[in-house]
Every structure is written in structure tokens, then in C-alpha cells.
Amino acid sequence: MSEKLVNLIADLQEEEALATARQLIEGGTDPMAILERCREATEIVGKRFEQGQYFIPDLLMSGEILQEISELAKSRMKKGITTGYAGKVVMGTVEGDLHDIGKNIVAFFMEANDFQVFDLGVDVTPEKFVEKIREVQPDVVGMSGLLTVAFKAMKETVDAIKEAGLREQVKIMIGGAPTNEQVANSVGADAYAKDAQHGIELAKHWVTSC
Amino acid sequence: MGKEELFQERFNRYTTALKGGKPDKVPIRLQLSEFMAAYAGITLQDIYYDLDKNIAAVDKILADFDMDVIGGTPSLWWAGQHDAVGAKYLKFAGRELEENRQFQYVEDEYMLADDYDAFIADPTKWILESYLPRIHEEFAEPGSYRANLALIKGTAAMMMSTGASQQAGAHWAKDFGMPLSIAGFSKAPFDTLGDTLRGLKGIMMDLRKRPDKVLAATEVLVAHNIFYGMATSGGDTSLPAFMPLHRGSYPFLNPKQWDTFYWPSLKAVIEGMWKLGKQTLFYAEGNWTPYLEKIAELPDHSIVFHVDQTDMAKAKAVLGGRFCLSGNVPNTLLAYGKPGEVKEYVKRLLNDYAADGAFIIDSAGVMQADVKAENIAALIEAAREFGTY
Ligand code: B12
Numbered sequence: 001m002s003e004k005l006v007n008l009i010a011d012l013q014e015e016e017a018l019a020t021a022r023q024l025i026e027g028g029t030d031p032m033a034i035l036e037r038c039r040e041a042t043e044i045v046g047k048r049f050e051q052g053q054y055f056i057p058d059l060l061m062s063g064e065i066l067q068e069i070s071e072l073a074k075s076r077m078k079k080g081i082t083t084g085y086a087g088k089v090v091m092g093t094v095e096g097d098l099h100d101i102g103k104n105i106v107a108f109f110m111e112a113n114d115f116q117v118f119d120l121g122v123d124v125t126p127e128k129f130v131e132k133i134r135e136v137q138p139d140v141v142g143m144s145g146l147l148t149v150a151f152k153a154m155k156e157t158v159d160a161i162k163e164a165g166l167r168e169q170v171k172i173m174i175g176g177a178p179t180n181e182q183v184a185n186s187v188g189a190d191a192y193a194k195d196a197q198h199g200i201e202l203a204k205h206w207v208t209s210c
Numbered sequence: 211m212g213k214e215e216l217f218q219e220r221f222n223r224y225t226t227a228l229k230g231g232k233p234d235k236v237p238i239r240l241q242l243s244e245f246m247a248a249y250a251g252i253t254l255q256d257i258y259y260d261l262d263k264n265i266a267a268v269d270k271i272l273a274d275f276d277m278d279v280i281g282g283t284p285s286l287w288w289a290g291q292h293d294a295v296g297a298k299y300l301k302f303a304g305r306e307l308e309e310n311r312q313f314q315y316v317e318d319e320y321m322l323a324d325d326y327d328a329f330i331a332d333p334t335k336w337i338l339e340s341y342l343p344r345i346h347e348e349f350a351e352p353g354s355y356r357a358n359l360a361l362i363k364g365t366a367a368m369m370m371s372t373g374a375s376q377q378a379g380a381h382w383a384k385d386f387g388m389p390l391s392i393a394g395f396s397k398a399p400f401d402t403l404g405d406t407l408r409g410l411k412g413i414m415m416d417l418r419k420r421p422d423k424v425l426a427a428t429e430v431l432v433a434h435n436i437f438y439g440m441a442t443s444g445g446d447t448s449l450p451a452f453m454p455l456h457r458g459s460y461p462f463l464n465p466k467q468w469d470t471f472y473w474p475s476l477k478a479v480i481e482g483m484w485k486l487g488k489q490t491l492f493y494a495e496g497n498w499t500p501y502l503e504k505i506a507e508l509p510d511h512s513i514v515f516h517v518d519q520t521d522m523a524k525a526k527a528v529l530g531g532r533f534c535l536s537g538n539v540p541n542t543l544l545a546y547g548k549p550g551e552v553k554e555y556v557k558r559l560l561n562d563y564a565a566d567g568a569f570i571i572d573s574a575g576v577m578q579a580d581v582k583a584e585n586i587a588a589l590i591e592a593a594r595e596f597g598t599y
Contacts, residue, residue, distance in 0.1 A: 052461070054464070055462060056461055057418070057464070057467065060411065098315065098317075123314070147578060148578055149312065149545075149578045149579060149580045152580065177496070178540075178542045178575075179542075180542065182546070183542065183546065186546065
């Protein structure tokens with residue numbers, strides 16, 4: 001039945017998915033296992049998005065379903081048990097840029113893949129990035145930019161991280177339609193991710209090899 | 211050559227391509243936007259607030275670069291006009307932002323789900339009575355002394371800025387022999403609803419929760435957007451109306467949603483304007499590859515299809531012959547590439563897609579202050595070298 005749950009979520013069958021999740025929990029299935037199913041489903045959703053089968057409304061929809069199910073699961077978890085995180089990510093759209101649709105998608109998939117995400121929002125100054133990195137000690141920093149002028153802000157952010165002496169502690173990835181490998185190189189980031197799925201693969205790779 | 215002759219030559223070159231013909235050279239139309247301010251050494255604050263400087267930035271460009279048409283001034287709007295009515299959804303350099311920062315649009319659900327019925331019943335009434343007060347401080351209390359005054363101030367400012375751009379157009383024609391690339395402006399009804407009224411999250415959730423309302427609202431907007439396109443062009447039908455398209459790009463809507471919610475009303479606006487002799491510059495921001503077959507349903511030459519990240523080869527295959535194409539020198543290349551790379555791109559682009567005419571060269575997206583002047587020079591040089599028939 002938990003196989004079925006994965007498919008229902010991945011197929012965006014909101015009501016059936018919720019009913020199945022409820023049934024599983026009533027039947028004594030470990031809530032942690034349910035959360036794991038949610039993660040598997042998100043992976044499928046992410047792949048379908050990447051392959052052009054799913055679109056933005058589908059992502060928002062899967063977001064709603066996942067939120068409902070994970071709230072349900074978490075409410076049944078014994079107090080004190082916290083879910084383990086794969087790693088921490090600080091993310092934001094860089095200074096001067098307001099585009100956040102892509103960044104929100106990435107943040108959502110990162111969370112669904114067990115990363116703890118600190119989303120700083122849009123128009124994020126280098127100082128704000130540095131402050132947050134200092135505070136939460138993330139493994140990964142993700143910068144988004146949809147404007148070509150944002151590349152300058154990306155570079156300034158990387159420089160500020162360097163100046164703060166934090167560059168060695170984090171891996172930095174960038175994304176957004178006009179970015180590419182070359183831009184990543186020139187701003188001093190470690191990598192460019194073409195979409196959310198790619199970003200997650202990178203992040204996973206980084207936290208396991210660190 | 212006299213300025214008048216030069217104007218005529220460029221105008222013919224441009225309009226021949228618009229109509230699908232093969233002019234003497236590939237016309238050069240560049241969305242230079244804020245790059246013009248940077249090039250002229252004028253701060254962004256100045257171009258947003260000072261209409262004369264906004265126009266002076268263009269003069270500098272026209273003196274130095276050989277193009278065939280110009281799209282207008284670097285700033286889309288006159289910030290003073292928005293200050294006059296206390297716009298809450300825009301932030302400008304000199305007010306909330308530092309002097310060289312780009313303006314910002316604050317997206318929100320300014321129209322609520324509950325507003326649909328009133329909007330559908332009478333959009334103009336709803337906009338005047340509910341929407342304007344929500345997004346402008348000065349209209350907070352409709353009918354008040356302050357709000358009435360703001361209506362007058364706003365209207366006067368609108369007339370001042372429209373007047374200034376008309377004069378600028380005449381000045382560029384007379385003193386530089388330079389025609390405009392567009393006349394008028396319109397939008398896809400779904401974008402009107404999704405961009406500024408409901409916001410992204412709102413509209414995407416509406417597709418599932420209240421699809422009928424979305425359809426009814428976009429239908430109501432068809433006549434409005436046709437009228438808006440004609441009114442803002444002052445009746446001109448020699449140049450296309452500019453239509454920046456947002457939420458119809460991939461991956462915003464799946465093909466079924468696109469067919470149902472995005473396309474019918476957009477098609478109706480384009481066809482409505484075309485019946486009045488008005489062409490549309492279909493400024494397809496982002497990637498539109500999956501929807502090309504549908505776009506091909508439009509009457510021949512009713513649009514000029516602008517390519518940003520759409521697959522140019524497919525666009526040519528599906529739309530070529532029946533519609534003029536424009537595009538698509540990547541902005542990243544113009545800002546961060548070298549002149550040699552730009553030249554190479556232009557050469558290949560013109561070689562592959564411009565051979566039989568009906569092609570206009572442009573940047574892929576709207577340019578920004580970071581574009582390098584030497585790359586613009588390289589683009590133009592290459593366009594002349596490889597784009598002369
Ligand atoms: C929606 C939009 C807006 C909305 C933004 C709303 C919002 N809340 O985000 C509004 C209307 C406010 C807007 C404003 C402006 N915009 Co705009 N906008 C767009 C548009 C149409 C879509 C962008 C988008 O959301 N794409 C969909 C998402 C899913 O894709 P994505 O962001 O690339 O994200 C994916 C990947 O890139 C990646 N990714 C993204 N970030 C990250 C980060 C990490 C860490 C990782 C791993 C991956 C990753 O994963 C995502 C999922 O796969 C684009 C054109 C287009 N279609 O691309 C123009 C565009 C980006 N805008 C542009 C411009 C110029 C502007 C304005 C200046 C206005 C103008 N003159 O047109 C203002 C600037 C405001 C500002 N200061 O930022 C230009 C930029 C050109 C340039 N030279 O850079 C574009 C390209 C349009 C064009 N062709 O001219 N815009």
C-alpha cells in the first residue's frame with residue numbers, strides 16, 4: 001500500500017493520496033516511513049518536471065499534497081524524535097533581483113529531499129548571506145539570478161563570503177535561466193545547476209563527499 | 211543622405227521584413243533598455259525621474275550606433291507619475307532604492323479570489339473602486355478630496371509622459387532619421403490576470419479551484435486588451451503593438467492548460483487587433499517551443515514572433531514563411547562574452563535563419579546596464595556584414 005501512496009502523490013491524486021496516508025497511519029505504519037514515501041514521490045515529480053511532463057501548476061499541487069501528508073505524519077510522531085537532515089542549505093535570489101519562481105521550486109525540492117533549507121527570499125544582499133552562513137553553518141549555499149546584472153551581485157556575494165573567512169566551509173551553486181558553467185566560474189561559485197533536480201544531485205554529492 | 215531619406219530607407223527595411231518580405235538588409239532592432247542609460251553615463255534614478263535625461267540617453271546611442279529602429283527610452287515608466295498617485299507595487303531608485311538600482315515590482319495577490327465576480331461583472335468599475343485604492347496610497351479613500359486630487363495629478367502626469375514620448379519620437383525621426391520599432395502596447399488576458407492582479411500562486415491555484423472564473427475573466431479582458439492596444443498606438447497600424455508575454459512560456463502551463471486558459475483569449479486579442487489592421491510583436495519571453503504549432507493557427511503576418519529561448523530552428527520550421535521572426539543574441543553573451551564570440555553568433559544566426567528575409571535581428575531578452583558597448587558594436591558590424599542580401 002505504501003507503494004501505492006508514492007504513485008498517488010506522484011500522480012497528484014490529492015484526495016486518494018491523503019486517504020491512503022491516513023489509512024496507513026491508522027494501520028500503524030511508522031510515520032517516518034510515510035515521510036520517506038513522500039520523498040520518493042517528490043523525486044518522481046522532480047524527474048517528470050525535468051522531462052517536461054510536469055509544469056509549474058503541477059509542482060504547486062504536489063507541494064500542497066506533500067505538506068498535508070507530512071503534517072499528518074509529523075503529528076503522529078513521538079515528541080522528541082526529529083527527522084534527520086541530509087544537510088543544510090542557505091538559499092536566496094541575489095541582490096537587485098526579484099525573480100523567485102525558480103528559486104522557490106528548488107527550495108521546495110531541496111526540503112522534500114531532506115535538506116534543511118534557509119530561504120532568504122529575494123534581493124538578498126551579500127551581508128545577509130554572510131550573516132546567515134555564520135549563524136547556521138550550512139553545507140551548501142544556493143544563489144539564484146534571472147537577470148544578467150545579477151551575476152555581479154553573485155560575484156560580490158562570493159567575495160563577501162571569502163572575506164568573512166567562510167568560503168572553505170561551504171560549497172556554492174548558482175542557477176537561473178541565463179546562468180551557465182562559465183558564469184559559475186567567473187563569479188567564483190563551485191557549480192552551476194540547470195534545474196532543481198540537478199541542484200539536488202550536486203548537493204547530495206557534496207554532503208556525502210565532504 | 212538626408213535624414214528624411216534615411217528615415218524612409220530604414221522604415222521600408224523594417225516594415226518589409228515585418229510583412230514577411232526580403233529587404234535590402236536584415237533590419238536591426240535592439241531592446242537596449244537600461245544599457246542606454248549606462249552608456250550615456252546617466253544614473254538609473256535620473257532616467258526614471260527625469261524625462262529629458264531618459265530621452266537624452268537615447269540620443270547618445272543614436273549618435274553612436276547604426277540601427278534601423280529604436281524601441282523607445284531606457285525607462286518604461288516615468289516614476290514621477292507613480293509617485294503622484296502613491297504606487298505601492300513599484301519601488302524606484304531615489305525613493306526606496308539606491309540611485310543605480312533597477313526598479314522593482316512587488317508581486318502580490320492584489321486581486322483576491324473573492325473579487326472575481328465583481329471583476330467579471332464590470333472590470334473598469336472594479337479597477338477604479340477596489341484595485342486602484344488597494345495599490346495606491348493616494349486612492350486609499352475613493353471619492354475623498356485627496357483621491358480626487360490624485361486622479362487629476364495622475365492623469366496630468368500620464369499626459370505629460372505620453373506627450374514627451376511623442377515629441378521624442380518626432381525628434382528621433384527628424385534629427386537622426388530613426389523610426390520607432392513599435393506603436394502601442396497590449397497583453398495576453400491571462401497575463402493581465404496573472405501578472406498584476408492575482409499573482410503567480412493565486413492564478414495557478416485558481417486553475418484548479420475556480421477554472422470557470424479564470425476563463426470568464428480572461429474573456430472579459432479580450433475587448434479591453436484590444437482597445438488598449440489600439441488606444442496606446444493612437445490608431446497607428448504601420449508598426450506592431452508590443453506584447454511582452456510571460457505566463458505562457460514553458461514550464462508555466464501544461465499543454466492542456468495552455469490550450470484552455472492561455473491561448474483562446476490571447477488569440478482573440480491578436481485576431482481582434484489584426485482585423486483593425488494592427489500587427490502584434492509577440493515578444494515570447496523564455497521558451498515557447500512546445501506551443502509553436504498552436505501559434506501557427508494565427509492569420510499570416512498577424513504577429514512577428516520574437517525568439518528568446520524558444521528553439522529557433524523549430525520556430526523557423528513551424529512559423530517561417532508565414533510570420534516574420536526576430537531574435538535572439540543571448541543577453542549573457544552580450545554582457546559577458548567577447549566581441550569575437552558575438553560576431554560568430556550573429557554570423558551563424560543570419561546564415562541559418564535570415565537567408566529568405568522576414569527576419570529581424572535583436573537581443574534575446576531586454577538588455578540591462580551590464581551589456582558591453584563593444585559587443586553591441588560587434589553585433590551591428592556583423593549584422594551588416596552577414597545580413598546584406
Ligand atoms: C516571471 C518574470 C518576471 C516577474 C517575476 C515574478 C517572480 N516572483 O519571480 C516580474 C514581472 C516581477 C519580472 C520583472 C522583471 N523582469 Co522578468 N521575467 C520573468 C519571466 C517571464 C519568467 C521567469 C521565471 O520565473 N521562469 C520560470 C522558472 C521556473 O525558471 P528559472 O527561474 O530559470 O528556474 C529554474 C532553473 O533556472 C533553476 N534555478 C533557478 N534558480 C536556481 C538556483 C539554484 C541554487 C539552483 C540549483 C537552480 C536554480 O531551477 C528552476 C527550476 O528548474 C522571464 C522570462 C522567461 N520566461 O524566462 C523574465 C526575465 C527574466 N525578466 C527580465 C527583465 C528584464 C525583467 C525586468 C527588468 C522588467 C523588464 N524590463 O522586462 C523586471 C526586473 C525586476 C527585478 N529587479 O528583478 C528579463 C531578463 C533579461 C536580462 N537581461 O537578464 C527576462 C529574461 C525577460 C526577457 N526575455 O527580457 N519578471
